[in-house]
Amino acid sequence: MDKTIFPIFIAIALGFISVIGDYFLKIASSHNKPITTKSFLMGFLIYSATVFVWVYLMKYLKLATIGVIYSISMVILLTLLGVLFFDEPLNHYESIGIVLALASILLLARFI
Numbered sequence: 001m002d003k004t005i006f007p008i009f010i011a012i013a014l015g016f017i018s019v020i021g022d023y024f025l026k027i028a029s030s031h032n033k034p035i036t037t038k039s040f041l042m043g044f045l046i047y048s049a050t051v052f053v054w055v056y057l058m059k060y061l062k063l064a065t066i067g068v069i070y071s072i073s074m075v076i077l078l079t080l081l082g083v084l085f086f087d088e089p090l091n092h093y094e095s096i097g098i099v100l101a102l103a104s105i106l107l108l109a110r111f112i
Contacts, residue, residue: 019078025039025040
């Protein structure tokens with residue numbers, strides 16, 4: 001098995017972990033003093049923990065590769081989070097923008 005396969009899966013998992021942090025930060029943002037909420041603290045701690053994963057990934061993958069994998073994960077997962085959990089509507093222009101963003105990231109990945 002290729003030595004980069006496991007780190008790639010870890011990079012995708014990093015996207016999931018970051019989205020969980022974003023979930024808590026979004027909840028915190030609905031309060032008058034978001035920084036003083038437990039949700040903010042949870043989001044902050046989750047994001048802080050991802051630093052260790054980034055260091056691990058940088059040992060095995062190029063930074064550009066991590067960026068592409070992470071970006072694709074974040075675009076897809078954050079869109080799903082907003083639509084499914086926060087009832088944020090997605091119009092046609094935003095859908096086209098997401099498709100174009102994914103296409104640009106995939107094009108970038110070809111040259112890494």
